[in-house]
Amino acid sequence: MAIHLHRTxxxxxxxxxxxxxxxxxxxxxxxxxVRKYSIGKAEARExxxxxxxxxxxxxxxxxxxxxxxxxxxLSGIVEYIYTKRFDMNRVLEDIVELSKSxxxxxxxxxxxxxxxxxxxxxxxxxxxxxxxxxxxSLNERKRWLRVNIAKTNIEGAIECLxxxxxxxxxxxxxxxxxxxxxxxxxxxxxxxxxxGLVVPQDISSYISASAxxxxxxxxxxxxxxPGVKLVQVLTEATTNRALAVDVSxxxxxxxxxLVRWFLGNRPNVIIIHGDSKVLEYNLRGxxxxxxxxxxxxxxxxxxxxxxxxLSKRALKRFHAVxxxxxxxxxxxxxxxxxxxxxxxxxxxxxxxxxxxxxxDGKVHLSQITLPYPYLDKGYPGYTCSSRVYRIxxxxxxxxxxxxxxxxxxxxE
Numbered sequence: 001m002a003i004h005l006h007r008t009x010x011x012x013x014x015x016x017x018x019x020x021x022x023x024x025x026x027x028x029x030x031x032x033x034v035r036k037y038s039i040g041k042a043e044a045r046e047x048x049x050x051x052x053x054x055x056x057x058x059x060x061x062x063x064x065x066x067x068x069x070x071x072x073x074l075s076g077i078v079e080y081i082y083t084k085r086f087d088m089n090r091v092l093e094d095i096v097e098l099s100k101s102x103x104x105x106x107x108x109x110x111x112x113x114x115x116x117x118x119x120x121x122x123x124x125x126x127x128x129x130x131x132x133x134x135x136x137s138l139n140e141r142k143r144w145l146r147v148n149i150a151k152t153n154i155e156g157a158i159e160c161l162x163x164x165x166x167x168x169x170x171x172x173x174x175x176x177x178x179x180x181x182x183x184x185x186x187x188x189x190x191x192x193x194x195x196g197l198v199v200p201q202d203i204s205s206y207i208s209a210s211a212x213x214x215x216x217x218x219x220x221x222x223x224x225x226p227g228v229k230l231v232q233v234l235t236e237a238t239t240n241r242a243l244a245v246d247v248s249x250x251x252x253x254x255x256x257x258l259v260r261w262f263l264g265n266r267p268n269v270i271i272i273h274g275d276s277k278v279l280e281y282n283l284r285g286x287x288x289x290x291x292x293x294x295x296x297x298x299x300x301x302x303x304x305x306x307x308x309x310l311s312k313r314a315l316k317r318f319h320a321v322x323x324x325x326x327x328x329x330x331x332x333x334x335x336x337x338x339x340x341x342x343x344x345x346x347x348x349x350x351x352x353x354x355x356x357x358x359x360d361g362k363v364h365l366s367q368i369t370l371p372y373p374y375l376d377k378g379y380p381g382y383t384c385s386s387r388v389y390r391i392x393x394x395x396x397x398x399x400x401x402x403x404x405x406x407x408x409x410x411x412e
Contacts, residue, residue, distance in 0.1 A: 008047065009082045011037065015051055016058075016074055019305045026055055026305040049184060053088045054081065055304040056139050057113035060095045064110070067098060104128070112136055115310055118297075121344060125379040130394070134343065137394035138300040143180035143187055144398065145198040146206055148262055150235050152197045160192040173372060177203050179397070196262045201228045202302070204391045204398035207375070208339050211368050211403065212237055218286035219243070222276035222329055225251030227258040229291055234263060243283060244271045277324040281332045288333040292322045294340040294347045298393065298400025315346050322351055326406070330363065336406045341399055348390070348402035349382040355406070356384060366405040378402070 011033060018029045030051065034044050054061065058077075065080035066072045084090040099110040108128075109119040112135040122131055145168065147157040154176055161168050161178070166185060168178035178198070180187060192198050209229040212219070215237045221230045224244035234242060244259070246252050252273045259269055272279075276290070295318055300306050322340065329336045340347045356363060365387035368375060374396045378388035384404070391401040 003046070003050075003086050005082065005085060008050070008086055009078055011039075011047065012051060012054065012081070012086075013074065013078050016055075016078065019055065019308055020074070023309055024305065025303045026052065027303065029305070045184065050086060050088065052141065052304055055308065056300075057088075057091070057095065058308060059115055060110045060113045061091060064091075064094050064098050068094070108132060108135065112139060113307065115307075117312065118310055118344070121346075124381070125345060130392075133394040134392055134400065137397070138298070138343075138400065139304075141183045141301045142202075142397060143183055143185065144201060144203045144206075145178045145180060145187065145193075146201040146232065147176040147178065148196055148199050148231075148235070149176060150263055151195075157192065157197045160195070160197055161190070164191050166190060166192075171203065174203065174206060177206055179203075199228060199231060199262060201232070202299070202399045203396055204298070204341075204393070204401045205229060206232065207370070207372060207391055207396065207398075208401050208403055209233055210236070210370060210372075211405070212287070212289060212337055215239070215287050218283045220281060220283060220286050220288045220329075220333065221245065222288055222290045222325060223247075223292055224271075225255040227255040229289065230255075231259060231262045233289070234259075234266065234269065240268065241283070242266075242269045243281070243286075244269060245274050245276050245279065247273075247275045249273050277321070277328055279328070284332050285334045286332070288329045288336045289339075290322075290325050290329055290336055291339045292318075292325050292347075294318050294322065294342040295344060296341050298341040298343045298402075302399070315344060318342075319346050319351060322347060323355070326351075326355055330359075330406065330408060334408055335366070338404045338406060340402045342402055343390075343393075343400040345379050345382070348404075349378045349384055349388060352378075352384045352388055352404050352406075353382050361409065363406050363408055366407050368403060368405055375403075 015029055015033055018024055030048060062077050065077050068080060070076035070080045081091060095110050099107040105119050105123055106116055109116045147154050167181040169181060171177040187193060187200055209232045212233045213236045217240055219239050219242045221244045224230050225246040230244055244255060246255060252271060256271050295315055296306050326338060365384060368389055374391055375389045376392055378385045378390055388404040393400045
């Protein structure tokens with residue numbers, strides 16, 4: 001359908017202002033825009049795809065628009081795109097052309113739409129070709145669904161999805177993981193999701209949660225909401241009790257409903273509204289899953305607005321929260337499975353190096369044994385590099401995840 005230039009300029013300005021001022025997610029900001037301005041389904045779908053790409057390349061567009069003589073403000077950025085008639089191919093052509101005359105780090109930042117400081121932080125962590133593959137993969141939208149084997153089998157789930165109009169492709173290794181062919185399709189309200197037959201879950205989230213598949217005993221999920229990993233673990237592991245904790249009362253309600261919806265009544269699951277940085281646990285010797293709050297830089301394609309909110313200050317804040325969560329968990333837990341959906345080393349290798357050093361021989365890092373080719377060692381150059389793990393987006397066609405298993409020495 002043809003784009004109405006003036007209306008599109010107006011709507012894009014409103015969306016970007018919301019994202020920058022309120023730190024909202026892309027989907028929530030766009031949904032509010034659709035409701036407020038009564039945007040029809042067909043127009044909304046086209047605008048979603050256009051605005052998604054604008055946000056993905058926002059940093060690059062800001063750079064190239066200023067270089068082209070437009071005001072270095074939001075109005076100048078939108079006006080530049082307007083002069084291209086909202087044709088993102090023309091915008092990307094300008095970006096590619098400009099990238100030919102700059103340094104390598106700036107070229108990568110421009111081509112993939114990242115802040116220059118962020119690219120510099122990752123510059124020596126991977127070979128350049130692999131770094132570019134990772135950043136490129138994070139820009140490409142994907143939608144994964146996990147078959148909920150507690151309620152159905154793979155064939156039944158696929159049949160339900162196809163009847164609902166969703167075509168999916170089964171992963172060759174992880175048979176219960178289904179890739180939605182239409183990457184912009186809405187899945188939240190799908191009948192198969194509402195029935196609990198499939199769970200919206202990224203493939204990297206699935207792989208990382210599989211590390212707890214053979215866990216026995218009590219489990220504490222320290223940052224549980226929305227509960228997707230917990231539901232998977234409770235389906236696969238043999239647990240006595242599961243204690244699910246989250247600091248947000250609103251998310252705790254979501255967690256409660258999700259567990260009940262996908263697993264039914266589970267009397268061995270206790271859900272608590274609390275702060276795992278300070279809670280004193282009585283489940284001494286339990287296994288902890290700390291899927292910590294982070295920058296979510298490994299999940300950019302799920303929410304491109306993450307790019308707009310990346311900052312060194314935010315990284316340091318998340319680093320401090322992750323440190324506090326780990327220290328408190330290690331007071332009473334025998335083993336901690338630590339994960340972040342981040343590709344930045346401050347939320348991975350640098351944190352674990354600090355932790356192991358500060359505990360001075362009281363903890364050690366354990367191996368993760370999964371029969372999959374998708375677990376790589378951590379970024380090189382750190383003491384822990386060979387004993388921590390990363391799931392790379394471009395290798396699994398999913399999110400970027402950091403993983404480590406920390407055990408307390410001589411725990412009784």
